Amino acid sequence: MLIFKTVVELQQFLLSYANKTIGFVPTMGALHQGHLSLMAKAIEENDLMVCSIFVNPTQFNNKEDLEKYPRHTDKDLAFIQNAFADNAKLVIFLPDVKEIYPNKIEKSYDFGNLSLVMEAQHRPGHFDGVGMVLERFFDVVQPTRAYFGEKDFQQLAVVRNLVKQLKLPVQIIGCPIVREANGLAMSSRNERLTPEQKEQAANIYKFLQDAKQQAKILSVEEVKNNFISAIKNILALQLEYLEIADGNTLTPITNWEETTYCVAFVAVFVGNVRLIDNVTLYS
Ligand code: PAF
Numbered sequence: 001m002l003i004f005k006t007v008v009e010l011q012q013f014l015l016s017y018a019n020k021t022i023g024f025v026p027t028m029g030a031l032h033q034g035h036l037s038l039m040a041k042a043i044e045e046n047d048l049m050v051c052s053i054f055v056n057p058t059q060f061n062n063k064e065d066l067e068k069y070p071r072h073t074d075k076d077l078a079f080i081q082n083a084f085a086d087n088a089k090l091v092i093f094l095p096d097v098k099e100i101y102p103n104k105i106e107k108s109y110d111f112g113n114l115s116l117v118m119e120a121q122h123r124p125g126h127f128d129g130v131g132m133v134l135e136r137f138f139d140v141v142q143p144t145r146a147y148f149g150e151k152d153f154q155q156l157a158v159v160r161n162l163v164k165q166l167k168l169p170v171q172i173i174g175c176p177i178v179r180e181a182n183g184l185a186m187s188s189r190n191e192r193l194t195p196e197q198k199e200q201a202a203n204i205y206k207f208l209q210d211a212k213q214q215a216k217i218l219s220v221e222e223v224k225n226n227f228i229s230a231i232k233n234i235l236a237l238q239l240e241y242l243e244i245a246d247g248n249t250l251t252p253i254t255n256w257e258e259t260t261y262c263v264a265f266v267a268v269f270v271g272n273v274r275l276i277d278n279v280t281l282y283s
Contacts, residue, residue, distance in 0.1 A: 003094060025042050
C-alpha cells in the first residue's frame with residue numbers, strides 16, 4: 001500500500017499509470033464496510049485503486065458537524081491494509097487542506113433541481129463544497145472510474161451532473177448501501193451513536209421497509225403520514241425530512257402515477273447526529 005500526502009508526489013507516481021485504468025474512491029475517513037465495498041469494486045475493475053481520505057471543510061454547513069466529524073487516519077489505514085492484505089493495487093491519498101485548496105476558492109454550481117431539494121435545501125452550500133472538492137480530486141487523480149455509495153443518493157446524482165456539465169472523462173459508478181445486521185445504513189457518523197441509539201436508529205430502515213410494503217396500496221400522503229407517525233413514536237428520533245420522489249430527477253411526487261422509479265428519502269436526527277437513508281419503493 002502506497003501513501004501520498006502531496007499532489008506532486010501522487011501525480012509523479014500516477015505518471016506510470018498513464019495508459020492504465022484508475023478507480024478512485026473519495027472518502028472522508030472513518031471508514032466502514034460501505035467504503036470497503038467501493039474499494040473492492042474499484043480494485044476489481046481497474047489496474048489501480050486510489051482512495052482519498054480528506055475531511056472536506058467546504059461541504060460542511062454546520063461548524064459543529066465539521067468539528068465532531070470522526071477522524072482516525074491510523075485506524076483507517078490499518079482497516080484498509082487488513083481488508084486487502086498484500087494487494088499491490090492500493091494507493092492512499094492523504095492531503096491536508098492546503099494541498100486541496102492552495103488558493104481560497106468559493107464556487108457555486110447549478111445542479112438544476114438537485115440544487116433545490118432535500119439535502120440541498122437543508123444543508124445550504126453542501127453540494128457546492130462537494131463539487132469543489134471533487135473537481136479538484138478528478139483533476140489531480142484523472143480517474144477512469146469513480147465510486148460512490150447510494151446512501152448519499154442525491155450526492156451521486158449531483159456528481160453525475162457535475163461530470164456531465166464539466167465534460168469530464170470519468171465514469172461514475174453507484175454502489176449499493178451496506179447495512180448493519182439490524183438494517184442501519186453504514187455511515188461514518190454512526191460512530192457517534194451509543195449502542196442504544198444505534199438500535200433506535202435501526203427503526204429508520206424498518207419504517208422505510210414498511211413504506212415500501214405500502215407503496216401503491218395506500219396513497220403517497222398516507223404512506224408519508226404513517227412514516228412520520230412511526231418516527232414520532234420513537235422518542236430518540238427526530239425527522240428532518242421525508243420525501244417520496246422520482247429516482248432520476250429527485251422531484252417529489254404526490255401521486256404514484258407520476259413515476260415508474262420511486263425512492264423514499266429521509267434525514268433523521270438521533271440526538272445531535274444527523275443520518276440519511278433511502279429505499280427504492282418500486283422501479
Ligand atoms: O461522500 C463523502 O464522503 C464525501 O461527500 C466525498 C464524496 C468524499 C467528498 O468529500
